[in-house]
Amino acid sequence: MLAWQGLGHRYAGAGQSIRYADFALRGGRHLLLRGASGSGKSTLLALLAGLLRVQQGSLEVAGTDLTALGPRELDAWRGATLGFVPQRLHLSDALTVAGNLALPALAAGQRADPARAAELLEALDIAALAGRRPHQLSVGQAQRVALARALMRRPRLLLADEPSASLDDEHTVHMLALLLDAAEREGCTLVVASHDARVVEALGARDDVSEVVL
Numbered sequence: 001m002l003a004w005q006g007l008g009h010r011y012a013g014a015g016q017s018i019r020y021a022d023f024a025l026r027g028g029r030h031l032l033l034r035g036a037s038g039s040g041k042s043t044l045l046a047l048l049a050g051l052l053r054v055q056q057g058s059l060e061v062a063g064t065d066l067t068a069l070g071p072r073e074l075d076a077w078r079g080a081t082l083g084f085v086p087q088r089l090h091l092s093d094a095l096t097v098a099g100n101l102a103l104p105a106l107a108a109g110q111r112a113d114p115a116r117a118a119e120l121l122e123a124l125d126i127a128a129l130a131g132r133r134p135h136q137l138s139v140g141q142a143q144r145v146a147l148a149r150a151l152m153r154r155p156r157l158l159l160a161d162e163p164s165a166s167l168d169d170e171h172t173v174h175m176l177a178l179l180l181d182a183a184e185r186e187g188c189t190l191v192v193a194s195h196d197a198r199v200v201e202a203l204g205a206r207d208d209v210s211e212v213v214l
């Protein structure tokens with residue numbers, strides 16, 4: 001499902017490369033990327049998402065060799081394969097919740113899929129919020145909307161960057177359950193990047209989650 005060898009990344013102007021130990025994730029398992037601040041979690045997520053080009057080594061994601069794709073192919077691949085729940089949710093306040101869920105398809109030049117949006121809002125228990133704007137939502141509700149948006153195009157891989165940032169203990173447990181349930185229901189692989197001890201403890205206790213420590 002996911003594998004890399006000799007993978008590294010060097011930012012322009014940075015002295016040293018970030019190097020990642022070789023790794024492969026079997027199908028049917030989820031992944032926790034953990035490590036201290038600055039250890040390279042966000043960089044690895046960006047590589048997995050095809051947002052950063054592979055400079056060193058090889059990287060296969062969901063059966064695709066990312067080093068073989070040009071920029072346009074990478075864009076198409078990302079839209080069709082990945083769902084991303086970023087640390088800052090980036091919901092558009094100019095649009096309703098339903099409008100935000102239409103964005104991934106519109107950005108890809110496709111028609112919006114209101115039936116899919118309604119199905120996800122229902123599954124995430126926020127159907128009543130479809131007409132609200134993001135600033136009218138609680139933090140937990142906004143995270144569910146971001147999760148629904150990430151799932152709109154039926155991704156094979158669901159990436160979550162620091163999903164517990166700014167959440168209390170109760171919301172953290174709840175958010176992890178939502179991510180795992182969604183991955184289960186949608187049949188996709190979940191990758192969580194976090195340095196939060198609560199997340200590490202909760203995911204580390206599961207036998208279907210592998211860990212990469214950076």
Ligand SMILES: Nc1ncnc2c1ncn2[C@@H]1O[C@H](COP(=O)(O)OP(=O)(O)OP(=O)(O)O)[C@@H](O)[C@H]1O
Nearest residue numbers: 011012014035036037038039040041042043044195
């Ligand atoms: N755009 C950039 N240009 C130069 N260096 C960068 C850039 N982005 C990140 N870095 C550096 O690369 C290293 C890894 O950063 P990264 O953001 O991947 O770490 P992280 O583990 O996600 O950290 P955090 O938990 O604090 O978000 C750090 O030393 C950081 O300073």
